[in-house]
Amino acid sequence: MIYKRSSALFAEAQKVIPGGVNSPVRAFKAVGGDPIFVKEAKGPYLYDEDGNRLIDYINSWGPMILGHAYPPVVNAVIDKAKKGTSFGMPTEIETQIAELAVGMVPNIDKIRFVNSGTEACMSAVRLARGYTGRDKIIKFAGCYHGHSDSFLIQAGSGAVTFGSPNSPGVTKGTAQDTLLARYNDLQNVADVIAANKGEIACVIIEPIAGNMGCIPPVNGFLEGLRTLCDADDILLIFDEVMTGFRLAKGGAQELTGVNADIVTFGKVIGGGLPVGAFAARSEIMNHLAPLGPVYQAGTLSGNPLAMAAGLAMLTELNTNSGVFKSLKDKTTYLHKGITKALQDQNVIHTINRIGSMISVHFAEDTVVDFDTAAKGNNDTFKKFFHGMLANGVYIAPSAFETWFITDALTYADLDETILAVQKVAKAL
Numbered sequence: 168m169i170y171k172r173s174s175a176l177f178a179e180a181q182k183v184i185p186g187g188v189n190s191p192v193r194a195f196k197a198v199g200g201d202p203i204f205v206k207e208a209k210g211p212y213l214y215d216e217d218g219n220r221l222i223d224y225i226n227s228w229g230p231m232i233l234g235h236a237y238p239p240v241v242n243a244v245i246d247k248a249k250k251g252t253s254f255g256m257p258t259e260i261e262t263q264i265a266e267l268a269v270g271m272v273p274n275i276d277k278i279r280f281v282n283s284g285t286e287a288c289m290s291a292v293r294l295a296r297g298y299t300g301r302d303k304i305i306k307f308a309g310c311y312h313g314h315s316d317s318f319l320i321q322a323g324s325g326a327v328t329f330g331s332p333n334s335p336g337v338t339k340g341t342a343q344d345t346l347l348a349r350y351n352d353l354q355n356v357a358d359v360i361a362a363n364k365g366e367i368a369c370v371i372i373e374p375i376a377g378n379m380g381c382i383p384p385v386n387g388f389l390e391g392l393r394t395l396c397d398a399d400d401i402l403l404i405f406d407e408v409m410t411g412f413r414l415a416k417g418g419a420q421e422l423t424g425v426n427a428d429i430v431t432f433g434k435v436i437g438g439g440l441p442v443g444a445f446a447a448r449s450e451i452m453n454h455l456a457p458l459g460p461v462y463q464a465g466t467l468s469g470n471p472l473a474m475a476a477g478l479a480m481l482t483e484l485n486t487n488s489g490v491f492k493s494l495k496d497k498t499t500y501l502h503k504g505i506t507k508a509l510q511d512q513n514v515i516h517t518i519n520r521i522g523s524m525i526s527v528h529f530a531e532d533t534v535v536d537f538d539t540a541a542k543g544n545n546d547t548f549k550k551f552f553h554g555m556l557a558n559g560v561y562i563a564p565s566a567f568e569t570w571f572i573t574d575a576l577t578y579a580d581l582d583e584t585i586l587a588v589q590k591v592a593k594a595l
């Protein structure tokens with residue numbers, strides 16, 4: 168494939184945008200080469216500036232669950248835009264999407280909309296601190312909750328890819344209130360809690376991790392966390408920015424049967440527009456301004472275009488009951504095909520999958536946490552990434568990311584992908 172125009176655009180971009188990108192992982196630093204510039208996208212395909220068609224396994228890092236330029240979403244945005252794009256005043260559609268979300272997700276009464284997953288997680292932690300009157304939080308090594316200061320301690324995905332898990336600019340004071348635990352290691356969490364008894368406001372977790380590649384919780388882990396939190400009056404926050412409205416209507420809470428105290432959303436909830444949200448039972452949400460003292464606000468929060476896109480997306484996911492099974496079936500099919508293709512060429516690998524999230528770790532052992540994910544062979548991943556790209560398949564440009572399956576993929580697309588893996592595996 169030819170990427171001349173993408174490379175030229177990247178060179179121009181670097182003159183005026185740091186690193187040429189507005190979010191670091193897009194720069195292809197972890198895999199080498201120049202990033203691809205997208206011209207447009209439709210259904211499961213990206214079309215780049217050089218005229219190549221790529222099967223997309225990133226889907227804007229999750230939200231394009233029904234495919235790019237999904238007509239009900241596009242039409243809803245166009246209709247709304249004609250009536251004004253922002254008012255900074257209440258609109259009926261905010262209540263409509265809130266009612267829908269509260270009806271779909273277990274264990275929440277109220278939801279507040281923000282503009283990104285970062286904002287959602289940052290605000291959820293402030294609410295937990297305000298509610299409990301405690302300062303410390305527990306996060307898990309390798310989990311990513313956006314780029315707000317408290318979370319840039321051993322964050323996964325982008326941060327790890329760039330070898331700076333702890334970002335300069337985060338003050339010591341902030342960092343000391345973030346306690347780290349090992350994913351899937353209940354004893355480790357119990358030890359951290361015991362050493363900080365009565366001081367921890369919340370445990371925040373990706374209930375199914377996606378930012379160190381896909382890592383599902385081992386049996387009993389989330390249930391155990393729930394019990395540990397209850398025993399010390401700690402709020403449990405599920406960061407469902409990736410999993411919300413993707414793994415099931417009610418996200419990971421529905422899938423695992425474990426209730427969180429606060430849930431955060433992003434990506435899917437905005438149908439591809441900049442939306443995030445956090446939600447909880449009334450007793451907790453009523454601590455937020457203007458009802459309570461915990462301050463949180465946003466000029467563009469509940470923006471009509473974003474709400475229209477989100478409402479169209481959630482309405483479809485709520486009414487199309489077959490979509491989650493269809494996503495799961497397609498992902499299972501892909502899993503089988505990739506496994507066979509890699510096994511046939513004796514490529515060492517481990518595939519983790521849950522619902523429509525899947526990742527290929529080029530690691531020998533089971534991948535259950537950040538340390539085992541980090542054992543993956545990055546050179547193999549780089550070859551795999553570029554080989555897939557050369558065969559028209561776009562996966563995330565980092566070994567620490569999950570593939571997000573869209574229901575717009577046909578079985579022919581999946582077969583084309585598996586064929587690409589067969590070809591690439593021969594050269595690994």
Ligand SMILES: Cc1ncc(COP(=O)(O)O)c(C=O)c1O
Nearest residue numbers: 283284285311312313408409433
């Ligand atoms: C689990 C999780 N939480 C939070 C975020 C931050 O969301 P955003 O990039 O919209 O700020 C991400 C982003 O990838 C994420 O994967």
